[in-house]
Amino acid sequence: MIPDLAPLVEGHVLLVTREHHQCAAMFGPEMWVRARRWRHRVARLYHRAYGTDELLLFEHGPARPQGGGACIDHAHWHFIPGTHDLRALVEAHGHRGARADHGALRAHLRTGRSYLLIEEDGVATVHPGDGVRSQFLRWAVTATRQDETWRWQETFGLPESRRRFFRTLQALRAATAPPDEDQLSDSHL
DSSP: OEEOSSOSSTTOEEEEOSSOOSSGGGOOHHHHHHHHHHHHHHHHHHHHHHSOOOEEEEEEEOSSTTGGGOSSOSOEEEEEESOOOHHHHHHHTTOOOEEOOHHHHHHHHHTTOOEEEEEETTEEEEEEOTTOOTTHHHHHHHTTSTTOOOOHHHHTTOHHHHHHHHHHHHHHHHHHSOOOHHHHHHHTO
């Protein structure tokens, strides 16, 4: 897990695979279980850092290079604290979803179809991803905000992007730090 270098909001992190996988649909069963464990770790971290149990997970799942809105052909899940009504916006743009699990993602890939994976409110859905614009889901997260730049190539290194990145680091470090001596002694009173 790493902070996104061009975060859409504070707390935006990525889960990136060490070995190359084009998308999560290419994970074997063991890797899928590991990825889901990381998803739960991120949820716990968000609870400690931001006080919310809600998170948004999304992925552009390319069946072909640069397919499904992916601009990087290496598996990575985006995590953002809270909910952002992403599913409703994606469906309003004609991309109806169905309940998703590893098998549903693999079925898309087996038939040569790119997908969009969205999990919010604890429910994962898979949506058709062929023909969507590059970084479609990043755009959708920011669609309700005016004058918001969403393309990572345009936001990387900008002052607000840098502030979000460093606030994310600070919040997540604090959430993972062990309690100090005073906190330990106070908890035993």
